Each structure stands twice: as C-alpha cells, then as structure tokens.
Amino acid sequence: MLRAGADRGGVSVAAPSVRRVVLPSPSTLPLWEDDAAPSSSAGLGGLDPATPLHEVDFLVLDFETTGASAATCAITEVGAVRVRGGEVVAELGSLVRPPGPIPQEITALTGISDAMVAGAPSIGQVLAPLLELLRGAVLVAHNAPFDVSFLRAACAATDRDWPAPAVIDTLRLARAVLARGEVRDHKLGTLARHLSARTTPTHRALDDARATVDVLHALLARVGSLGVTTLGDLAQVAPAVPEQVRRKRTLADGLPSAPGVYLFKDAQGRVLYVGTSGNLRARVRSYFTAAERRTRMAEMVQLAASVVPVVCSTPLEAQVRELRLIAEHDPHYNRRSRRPERLPWVKLTAEPYPRLSVVREVRDDAAAGAAYLGPFSSSRSALAAVEAVQDALPLRRCSGRLPLRPAAGASACALHEIGRCGAPCTGAQSPDEYGLVADRARTALVADPAPVLASARARLAELAAAERYEEAGLVRDRSLAFLRGAARAQRLAPLAAAAEVVAARRRPGGGWELVVVRHGRLAGTTTTPPGADPRPAVDALRATAEVVSAPVPPEPACSAEEAEKVLGWLEGDGVRLVSVEGTWACPVRSAIGTSLGAAG
Structure with a gap:
C-alpha cells in the first residue's frame, strides 16, 4: 500500500x-x-x-x-x-x-x-x-x-x-x-x-x-x-420505477449506440434537457430505470415527448456541442452553462488612475492599458479576487474616474489614513507614482501573481499566529479566487490568441482523432481509420473547418467553458501538435500550477 x-x-x-x-x-x-x-x-x-x-x-x-x-x-x-x-x-x-x-x-x-x-x-x-x-x-x-x-x-x-x-x-x-x-x-x-x-x-x-x-x-x-x-x-434492492416514467422508455427505441448529444423535448418541441454520452441509446434508457434518482430528471422525463440524437465523430465534439446547445436553447432542466456569455471578468481600467472593476464585457482597450482577469463563475468570486489584489496593492477603490489634476478641495478617504491608498484624488500621488502601482497590478493579473500571493502568505501567517482563524479563512478564500481566475485567464488567453492549432491523438483501436482549434473554438474534428495516412484528412479538415474571426483578447471566440474543454483535450496524454499558426505559450511565472502555500 x-x-x-x-x-x-x-x-x-x-x-x-x-x-x-x-x-x-x-x-x-x-x-x-x-x-x-x-x-x-x-x-x-x-x-x-x-x-x-x-x-x-x-x-x-x-x-x-x-x-x-x-x-x-x-x-x-x-x-x-x-x-x-x-x-x-x-x-x-x-x-x-x-x-x-x-x-x-x-x-x-x-x-x-x-x-x-x-x-x-x-x-x-x-x-x-x-x-x-x-x-x-x-x-x-x-x-x-x-x-x-x-x-x-x-x-x-x-x-x-x-x-x-x-x-x-x-x-x-x-x-x-x-x-x-x-x-x-x-x-x-x-x-x-x-x-x-x-x-x-x-x-x-x-x-x-x-x-x-x-x-x-x-x-x-x-x-x-x-x-x-x-x-x-x-x-433487487432498489426503489420501484414510477409507471409514468417506465412507460416513457420507448423514447430510447431507435437511438444509435454511438457517441453524441441527446436532447429531450416536450410535446411543443421545446428543449427540456441536453446531455452527452459515449453511448446515446444506453444513456437515454438509464433515465427510465431505478438508477435515475434525481427528482428534477424524473419531472423532466414525465414532460418529455421525444429524444433527438446528435451523433458526433469524437467525444470532444460531443462535449462542445452539448455546451453550445445548452447556451442556444437555455433548457430549464440544465443547471450549468446556461448563460456562458454573461460570466464576470475583473478589469484593470484604462485611465490615468486605473482601478479594478467587475465587468460583463471584454472591450478592445488592452492597448490603452486595460487588463482582464477571468472569467469567473460568479460575481462573488470575482469580487473576492478584486479584494485579494486590493489587499496586496494600494490601488484606489473609489469608483469614479479621476481627473489628471485633482479637484479643488478634494479630500482623501480613510484608506489613505491607514496607508492603503496613495490618494491620487488629492494630488498626494502623481500619475507616474500611481502608474507604478497599476503596473504591478497589471503584471499580477496577466503574468506573475507573486505580489498578491506574497502579501496573502504574510497576512495568513500573521493571522494564524494571532489565532484569528476566521479572518485567515477569508484571506485564503480571496487569494484562491484570485489564483483560480488568474490561472484560467493565463491558460485561455494564449489559446484564444492563436489563429489555428491543429492536433492529433491516436485512437485506442487505431487511427487518429484530429482537431482544428481557431482562437480557442473547436472549428472542426474528425477521425481516420486504422492504417490510413492521416495527412490528407488533416488537409481536408483544415480546408473545411469553421472560419473563426479573431475575438477581443483575452476572450476566446467561444464560451470559456468550451475553450477549457478544448484546452483539456489539447493538454491530454498522447496529443501531438501538427501545426500552430501564431503563438501558443504561457507566462513562465504564471498562476498556472501555483499554490497559495508555494514559495516565491
């Protein structure tokens, strides 16, 4: 053992x-x-x-x-x-x-x-x-x-x-x-x-x-x-299957025993639920057995009038199609990924005195100095990441845009009194001096999280020594929210920037699974039979793959969840890169693989 x-x-x-x-x-x-x-x-x-x-x-x-x-x-x-x-x-x-x-x-x-x-x-x-x-x-x-x-x-x-x-x-x-x-x-x-x-x-x-x-x-x-x-x-020890559920099992008749996506629809043709499986027929049949114990699914099955299969050539295609269909139809019985386009980001604004803000849209303002972190699963986690950065760096926290020259009679807030803000609103801190603080925040968001994590570790040690464990837990949660958001952004942004990535993975039974990714979006996928030369299939796939316009960086040309599915496949065991158009690389000292307890 x-x-x-x-x-x-x-x-x-x-x-x-x-x-x-x-x-x-x-x-x-x-x-x-x-x-x-x-x-x-x-x-x-x-x-x-x-x-x-x-x-x-x-x-x-x-x-x-x-x-x-x-x-x-x-x-x-x-x-x-x-x-x-x-x-x-x-x-x-x-x-x-x-x-x-x-x-x-x-x-x-x-x-x-x-x-x-x-x-x-x-x-x-x-x-x-x-x-x-x-x-x-x-x-x-x-x-x-x-x-x-x-x-x-x-x-x-x-x-x-x-x-x-x-x-x-x-x-x-x-x-x-x-x-x-x-x-x-x-x-x-x-x-x-x-x-x-x-x-x-x-x-x-x-x-x-x-x-x-x-x-x-x-x-x-x-x-x-x-x-x-x-x-x-x-x-035989299992709850009985309700009769109104058992009689729906004929909905699985005729479904293929192949990988893909299935859509449960009601009598009016509305999509109730979208799922994916490596065996469509077996998975759909399981909804009409005692193995299915979820109350919501039992309710959904009783409303279902038909099941529509979408056969996919590869498991990755099935996973991506599921996400896209959920986003398209917003099914009532799918609890995840229903509003992927509304995920929040943390933004370092592009202005003379930048500040952190939680936004729902990525704009083309990186050249002006803006930086983005995320996307996050919720506004709560995005706000926690903001607080982690603000705990580490004396960024201003006021929400309004500050003029280059302070207004007459402007007074500093309490944060200035405790050394948490340089008070650029009063002229106590020049744009250049504040710019150094903003540059450190920008680096922490897009490249190296060390300043934020070093501050969190020091604060955690101080609170633990004082046995203030509830406060320490809050610092830990904020830091982890920041670290997760930074790692996600730093993994997805390079893939989103790459115009095309072509990759292949050998299938267990022989042949290849081929994938074309453009700006993080799955643009095409196919398989080749055992013993066949994959190169003609690669050329054909590239020629017929979806044309994908470049997105606004660092956002991919798809939902973040789809890009993560694609990235997970690309990083999987046995995957070989065939070609890369553009640059696909992550920062050396990034948040990827960094833990709150790690040194440096």
Missing part, C-alpha cells in the same frame, strides 16, 4: 491478517506499454445470483481525481479494499501521477499537490495490481458511476480490456435502504457518521474506501434483517 508524502515508496499493512499488495518503487516500475494487458475477468458478469453475501468478494474502490469528468480529467490517487465475509482481505493505496497539473481547488479539497505526485507511478502502472484485486470480485463504490467512468477511461487509455465487473453503488443502496428523513443527505461523510463507520472520510482515496467498506457492511446488515441474503437478493 503506497502512502502519500515522504513515505510514498514504502509499504504499510492495516492489520496482520491483511494481505499486502506491494507496488515497486516508481523508479523500478516498468512502463505500462511493456506490460501484458490483464485478461478480462471472466465470469464477473455471470456471477451466481444464489451466492450467499458472506461468500461474495467485494472490492471497494475510491478515486481522487483532477476533476469531475473522466473524459477530460485524470486520477491522482487510488484506494481499494477487498473484503469477504466482513473481513478485509487486501488493501491497495497509491498516489498517481496525472498527465497535467492538479487544479488549485482540488489540492485545497484533497491536500494532494503536484509535488506529492511528482514521483508517483502513472495510472498504467497502478492499474495492473488494481485489476488483479478486482478479479472475481463485485466492484463497490459510493456514487459508483463516477469511479467506474474513471476506471473504464483508464483501461481504455492503457489499452486494457474492460473487465465488466458487477457493480454495487452504496449511494443508491443507501437511498433504497434508509428511511426517508433518516439522514439529511446521502453523502459518504453523512452516512459514515450516521452508521458509525470506524473510518472518517477525508477526501483521500484509501480513507474513503475504508469508510465505504463500513457503510457497505452497515447497509448489508440492514437488508439482511429483511431477508436479503444472496447476491441476487441484493441486486
């Missing part, structure tokens, strides 16, 4: 009776490409339903990842516990080196940083012992679709056969077993406390897997008293 931190190359055992799963140190692990792919776990899909539960092997699994989507994010930690008859048989825990940086918000949540995973094995190296542990077992996870999607993606990325295990979701099981109102929600932490789990979930993979083991055993004890004693009995 590999542990995080200084001892991550060592082995630790939870109890003398637990079999150790030993991974070699990262320096001696062979590349996964040289390993023999594990055979598919024969018989997992055909387990005998009459098997008593005390004779079933369960592999309880938890992943920590860089984000929520297996298509664009990566695994950073694996935790797995194999149990049988209520006893732990084996455990595996390992940090995993992802192909890209870990977002700051993920590090804040899990404590897993880029430095911690720098010497960790790749997912290909960890996958072999993990799949061996899974052999002959039922896979268990809390919110199983999440972990299963990442495991499936890892198998595909490493050319391993998908073992197709039987899967039990403790989230779904808890909803079926616990009485209504017994718990306020069905999160793992809530269930662990309610069911007296011996391990507290910590957003670290092995701890969460151990907590899930305790939750599983507590739930099995509950259903055991109701006569559920076999694997087949357990598979």
